Amino acid sequence: MPAKSRFFVTILSFLLPVLLWSLISYVPWLWHPKVEISDPGAVAYFKQGMLVDTELFDKETLKQEASGKALPEGRPANPIYLPAPHEVVVAFYTAFTTEPKRRSEKWLHESLWQSIQVIFWGFFLSSLVGVPLGILAGTYDFFSRLFEPFIEFFRYLPAPVFGALAVAILGIHEAPKIAIIFIGTFFQQVLIVSNTTRKLDPSLLEAAQTLGANNKALLLKVVIPGILPDLYRDLRILLGWAWTYLIVAELIGASSGITWFITQQARYKNFDNVFAAIMIIGIIGLTTDLILAALSKRIFPWQRNAAGA
């Protein structure tokens, strides 16, 4: 596909869902299962601004009609959990500028920063151990047999089940959350990295051997540089997965970070803020990935697709 139309389609891929959302929000006869009361009329329990089911509204209207009293008025509306796009856009701004309800609570940007730190440390610590173990397991049969069976077993245990344990051992603050990200990432990471390592063209190792490389040089001068671009791509994908563990992690112990913000706002029925926060997670994730992808072209100039060819 030519670059221009590729760009256009990329835009379209974001535009289509937004368009669908707008249609449902702004076209009154699409969905809109509720009525927002603008004038309660003679119905005693209707109040202005109240959302009622359309059937109930119709029933009450008929009742009032029959008895000749003032009719209630209202307009079709969507449930409160589906705010319209413009409300979310506004919330994007106000969520950051609204002071927290209580002194002890955090601003949105503080919650976000807390989440990013949890992700970072969980992922960093996991990679610190997981990548070397993966490379060893992918290079040497011995380590593969030593590590992989247990890891293969362990990765089927859902990370969140260790929540209570993590809190018991590590307290209620950041540490158990980081531990959950670690557990969620680490076991997959070792297996994925070892697999990537095994995919390295064995003839490169043979060529190096005929050039006099010993075992240490094979590992340091051939295996590691040889898998680096693929390893980088693996880590990008794993980082995306780490975000999915964030939400569970942050519910453990003392609820914190962006998850705390979301649950709190949902409790206040500020669904526009909830949507804004969810989208911020998406935007942070996508931006990080785009930056990492762009960097990869700089770091690995020998990659065919990176040469601009």
Add this chain to the structure above:
Amino acid sequence: MTHILELPTYLDQDDAVKDRFARLKQRPIALEVKNLSKTFETTGGTVTALKDINFKTHKREFVCVIGPSGCGKSTLIRILAGLESPTSGEVLLDGKAVHGPGPDRGMVFQGYTLFPWLTVKRNVMFGLLQSGHSREHAEEDARQWIDLVGLTKFVDSYPHQLSGGMKQRVAIARALANQPGILLMDEPFGALDAQTRIKMQTYLMDIWKNIDITILFITHDLDEAIYLADRILVLKAHPGEVQELIEVPVPQPRSPEQLLSPEFLATKKRLEELIHPPQEGDEINGDHMNMVRMVPVDHEVESVF
């Protein structure tokens, strides 16, 4: 009417060639292969890839190994390189038994095994650094070898920016930089187009003439074998055994015109007989095609003849 040329036999050598072979055999032995056998244990049973191979090459000799596919050529060269160990027998390089791969034997593979993350210069420096040379010395040496294969302009290019022929020249430079006694080449030009291939053959012969190196070169291309080799080791398949060691009667130094000389054609005829014996043309006769005429009788081109 077809004319079949009357050819001399490949055993006829003119005096110059005869004299050259006599002198060649006076040279010290570079490589000696003794009673070499190799079997693989596979799920389908035991495969005998090589059976009782014996031959010697002399210093600065150019030997080609030829044989039908699957006859064990790659297995042989991998054993010589130390990438595979023989089931029995031994390999002597300058009289010493070899075990495992080492920089005393250079190897060029059919696939381009350049390190994609290293520039041309760094690829050539790889072996030099492994054998403990300083970075400056390795770099200086590497430049000379790159110069020798005519790629000075590409020292800082990455392999993916080079054509197939250029990549193989880097691979040759990389192998030679270690100054091995013998250069092992497994169908190095097999993936190149015909024109590049001929150019590469000429390059290789130039290198061979000017450097103290013995070359063992595997190919399945008969012309290539005759054009390059002093002697050709012909293997046969199942099991891989030496069929004949042919002294190529085409005078040295070689040039492309010799491809049509009587000695050349005579040698080729002999190789054809050895490699494609007429009695068992199994592949073509064994699984023949069920061809039916699919052109209507009233087609505008009724017959291709």
